[in-house]
Amino acid sequence: MRNLKVHILFDFVDSSWGGGNQFLKSIKLYLVRNNLYSNDIQKADIVLINSHHKIFEAVKAKIIRSELAFVHRIDGPIGYHRKDGKLLDRIIFKYNKTLASGTIFQSSFSKNESILNGISICGQMSSVITNAPDDKIFYKNYHKVSNKIRLISTSWSSNPMKGFDTYEWLDKNLDFNKYEMVFIGNSSIKFKNITHIPPLSSLELADFLRKSDIFIFASKVESCSNSLLEALHCGLPVVAFNGSSNPEVVKQGGLLFFYPEEIPSLLKDIELNYKTFQDRIRVYSLSQIGEKYYNFMLDSCQIKKKIRIFTVVSLVFLVAYRFLLRAFSKLTSKARIIGFDI
Numbered sequence: 001m002r003n004l005k006v007h008i009l010f011d012f013v014d015s016s017w018g019g020g021n022q023f024l025k026s027i028k029l030y031l032v033r034n035n036l037y038s039n040d041i042q043k044a045d046i047v048l049i050n051s052h053h054k055i056f057e058a059v060k061a062k063i064i065r066s067e068l069a070f071v072h073r074i075d076g077p078i079g080y081h082r083k084d085g086k087l088l089d090r091i092i093f094k095y096n097k098t099l100a101s102g103t104i105f106q107s108s109f110s111k112n113e114s115i116l117n118g119i120s121i122c123g124q125m126s127s128v129i130t131n132a133p134d135d136k137i138f139y140k141n142y143h144k145v146s147n148k149i150r151l152i153s154t155s156w157s158s159n160p161m162k163g164f165d166t167y168e169w170l171d172k173n174l175d176f177n178k179y180e181m182v183f184i185g186n187s188s189i190k191f192k193n194i195t196h197i198p199p200l201s202s203l204e205l206a207d208f209l210r211k212s213d214i215f216i217f218a219s220k221v222e223s224c225s226n227s228l229l230e231a232l233h234c235g236l237p238v239v240a241f242n243g244s245s246n247p248e249v250v251k252q253g254g255l256l257f258f259y260p261e262e263i264p265s266l267l268k269d270i271e272l273n274y275k276t277f278q279d280r281i282r283v284y285s286l287s288q289i290g291e292k293y294y295n296f297m298l299d300s301c302q303i304k305k306k307i308r309i310f311t312v313v314s315l316v317f318l319v320a321y322r323f324l325l326r327a328f329s330k331l332t333s334k335a336r337i338i339g340f341d342i
Contacts, residue, residue: 007044009054018156019226023131030290046297051075069301072100077117080221081161093119098311102300106224107245125300132289140235141210145274151181152212154227158186163218169260209234237277253281
């Protein structure tokens with residue numbers, strides 16, 4: 001089979017942004033390096049779509065070229081951590097049913113929970129493929145743990161579900177004579193003892209990670225965290241919340257907690273066995289993940305998906321319904337600000 005070209009239908013942001021943006025930039029980089037990418041969707045053989053993004057553009061491209069194959073990277077279930085998440089999940093699942101010949105889940109957690117929440121992947125291929133950062137930027141730096149242990153956490157999102165109750169507890173209770181801690185990203189709380197640094201470029205962030213000792217990750221619901229993988233790729237043992245996909249990602253490269261009060265003893269365990277935890281870190285390189293993605297897309301495109309008017313109409317209806325709900329929510333919020341009661 002000739003080298004089929006892939007187009008990623010996504011609005012990329014060059015600066016530091018969310019995990020999906022960062023990972024898809026990495027996959028695009030892999031495809032470009034291997035001459036497998038098309039900047040023009042109309043010249044591509046396969047289109048990678050992501051979550052609920054670019055729905056109308058994808059449907060239009062399929063109508064214009066019925067032979068175009070689509071593979072869908074699923075994020076979620078989003079209903080576990082966003083107010084409008086359940087509706088978004090319905091849109092994502094309908095998007096998937098309308099266009100996808102193959103579905104990539106970022107973790108077994110995401111796949112199992114999506115099935116429980118109603119996704120139907122009958123008649124198409126599916127696979128669990130984890131994420132990976134650019135390993136020319138995020139690479140290991142083995143070192144002995146510092147005398148004053150350097151802790152680090154990162155998050156693009158300031159959503160409370162990212163574990164800010166845990167970071168707040170650490171800010172109040174951690175022994176800062178023994179530890180120093182940096183939080184990089186957007187925070188929903190103000191720290192007193194933890195140093196808060198706004199979002200950094202990937203190069204700057206990777207440098208911070210390699211200069212740190214232990215990564216603390218408190219996010220409660222993750223499909224497959226890019227932040228967590230970036231830390232592991234930089235050789236940092238992890239203390240992570242024991243939920244969603246986190247155990248799948250951490251494996252033996254760290255320890256898990258349910259309550260923030262457990263963290264000090266876990267940090268001590270890692271400190272005493274630091275090299276052992278570093279040596280246990282297991283992550284896939286970008287080349288390995290890129291190859292998995294491409295091979296799966298090649299297999300998926302053998303399934304010929306026909307577009308059906310009914311599914312397109314129901315998908316458009318759901319998207320329009322969400323748009324109207326959001327518009328009404330903004331209208332009522334503005335009305336309350338100026339004194340009207342709606």
